[in-house]
Amino acid sequence: GEKVEQHESTLSVREGDSAVINCTYTDTASSYFPWYKQEAGKSLHFVIDIRSNVDRKQSQRLIVLLDKKAKRFSLHITATQPEDSAIYFCAASHNSNNRIFFGDGTQLVVKP
Amino acid sequence: GPKVLQIPSHQIIDMGQMVTLNCDPVSNHLYFYWYKQILGQQMEFLVNFYNGKVMEKSKLFKDQFSVERPDGSYFTLKIQPTALEDSAVYFCASSSGLASQNTLYFGAGTRLSVL
Numbered sequence: 001g002e003k004v005e006q007h008e009s010t011l012s013v014r015e016g017d018s019a020v021i022n023c024t025y026t027d028t029a030s031s032y033f034p035w036y037k038q039e040a041g042k043s044l045h046f047v048i049d050i051r052s053n054v055d056r057k058q059s060q061r062l063i064v065l066l067d068k069k070a071k072r073f074s075l076h077i078t079a080t081q082p083e084d085s086a087i088y089f090c091a092a093s094h095n096s097n098n099r100i101f102f103g104d105g106t107q108l109v110v111k112p
Numbered sequence: 113g114p115k116v117l118q119i120p121s122h123q124i125i126d127m128g129q130m131v132t133l134n135c136d137p138v139s140n141h142l143y144f145y146w147y148k149q150i151l152g153q154q155m156e157f158l159v160n161f162y163n164g165k166v167m168e169k170s171k172l173f174k175d176q177f178s179v180e181r182p183d184g185s186y187f188t189l190k191i192q193p194t195a196l197e198d199s200a201v202y203f204c205a206s207s208s209g210l211a212s213q214n215t216l217y218f219g220a221g222t223r224l225s226v227l
Contacts (some may be wrong), residue, residue, distance in 0.1 A: 009153075030210045043116075043203065044155070044218040072202035089155060093212040098143065098167055100211045 003034065004092050006103035014111050019077045020107045023090035024033040030092040031072050033066060034100065038087045047088075048075070080110045114138040117213075118219035119186075126227050130192035133222045135204030137183070137187055144187045145205040145216065146179065148172060155182050160211070161187065199226045 007022045025033075034049035050057045050064040050073065055066045063076040075083055087105045117136040124131050137144055146158040159169040161179055177193070188205075191198055201223050205216040209220040 034215065035223070036218075043220045046215045046217070049215070087153065095210070097119045097161050098211045099157055100216060101157070102147075105153040105155070107153075 002030060002092055002094070002099075002101040004090060004101045004103040006090055008106045009104065010107045010109070012109045012111060013080055014079060015082060017080055019084070019108055019110070021075045021077075021088050021090065022072065022106070023074065023092075023103050024070075024072050025092040025101075027092070028068075028071065028088050029094040029096065030071075031095060032093045033064070034091050034093075035062075035064065035075050036089045036091065036102075037071050038105070039088065042074060044089065069093070077108075080108075082110050082112055084108060085110045114141075114217050116186055116204055116206055116217050116219035118202075119133070121220065122168030122223045124227065125194060127196055128193045130190065131191040131224060133202050133204070133224070134186040134193075135206075135219055137204065138217050141206035141208050141217070143207045143209065143211065143214075144179075144181065145207075145211070146189050147203045147205065149201040149203060149221070152201075158176075158189075158202075169177065174220050175199075194224075194226045196226050199224055206225060211222045 003026045005043045013019045031052040036044040038044045090103045091100045119134040144161040148156045151208040201221040204219045
């Protein structure tokens with residue numbers, strides 16, 4: 001089955017800098033890649049997604065890149081703010097099942 | 113935005129007892145999920161549920177686990193009997209369509225402590 005790996009377990013940046021979280025997946029049939037954010041003691045909430053028919057998507061300060069050949073995707077957070085501090089989960093899914101496979105999470109710390 | 117409610121937020125029980133975790137999904141959603149989070153990070157898929165039936169389940173969804181959603185009521189995860197390794201945070205989620213095409217909305221989780 002699908003295996004999603006997040007390369008950084010923790011990431012620390014200064015406020016205003018960019019943060020990049022990288023993920024890889026194994027199943028070439030995966031076509032949908034959402035990102036979720038989990039603040040301390042809270043639930044996951046959706047932040048942005050990308051589908052395999054595009055290689056880039058931007059929503060305000062969030063940019064997602066997808067490289068299907070390398071089976072790699074990444075979340076770029078520009079002009080980071082302290083409230084961006086959270087655990088970020090990448091995930092992958094494909095049409096033949098109804099599962100989302102999550103990476104292990106990256107703890108992002110934005111220092112003032 | 114849409115909200116998924118989970119009751120209770122924390123449950124402490126003795127090993128061997130039964131526990132039921134309750135989830136009130138987003139009202140017009142049709143697909144329901146349970147995930148288990150261990151050590152504050154790993155999100156492990158347990159089961160998904162649609163039209164009154166389990167669609168898929170993982171190896172973590174042991175024989176002691178069961179799910180149901182009687183009409184108009186909570187989507188529940190029952191563990192009977194519980195084991196020490198069942199201690200974790202359990203997240204319920206729901207979606208309006210397939211997970212491969214629709215956003216999953218998560219509840220705040222139920223922290224289960226098995227003593």
